[in-house]
Amino acid sequence: MATRKPSIDQDLIRDLANILNETDLTEIEIEQDDLRVRVSRAGTVQTVHAPIAQHQAPAPAVPLQSATASAEAVATAAAKTANTVTAPMVGTVYLSPAPGAKAFVEVGQTVTEGQTILIIEAMKTMNQIPAPRAGKVVEVMVTDGHPVEFAEPMIVIE
Known part of the structure; x- marks a missing residue:
């Protein structure tokens, strides 16, 4: 019996990638x-199809961005991730x-460990978020009054 090859909706993948960029998810x-x-x-991007038979494996992952990313870009991203709250x-x-x-912190400001850098309201409770380390605020990645997801990048402190 011939198996049909599923087609991947590239427009759907592009739309999802755009949503990631727009919302910083x-x-x-x-x-x-x-x-x-x-x-x-x-x-x-991972595409997984429900198995029709026991021996069918999920579809392989499809790269979203070029696999030829430079080592410098990877190192910069890793350093930014390590410094991201x-x-x-x-x-x-x-x-x-x-x-x-006035905002708790601004880009260019030096913060101390434990200093409140923002508040997250969850279930009508205001939770003060402290700086995990001392350093200089180099980027604020969230917008005041907007929702955040668990583990979403918010502030970069170097």
Whole structure:
């Protein structure tokens, strides 16, 4: 019996990748019928089809970005990841203690370990997020009043 080769909807993958870029999510996954597609910032898209028989293996991962990324770009991304403060919970992020108040931190500011850098509201509770280390704020990756996902990058401290 001949098996049909499933076609991959490249427009769907592009749309999911655009959603990742627009929302700064690290991963998104959808499932429809026997097709599941996951796109992550790690650079891979995985397509898995429900097995028809015991011996059928899932489809291989398809690279989302070129496999010829330079070593310098990889090293820069790794350093940025190591210095990135990620969301410890899902909620709404606030960059200041009250509407209209000055932000806890700004790009270029030096922070100390334990200093409050932002607030995440989860289940009507305001959770102060402290700086995990002392350093200089080089990037704020979230927008005041917008939702954040667990492990979403928020602030880079070098």
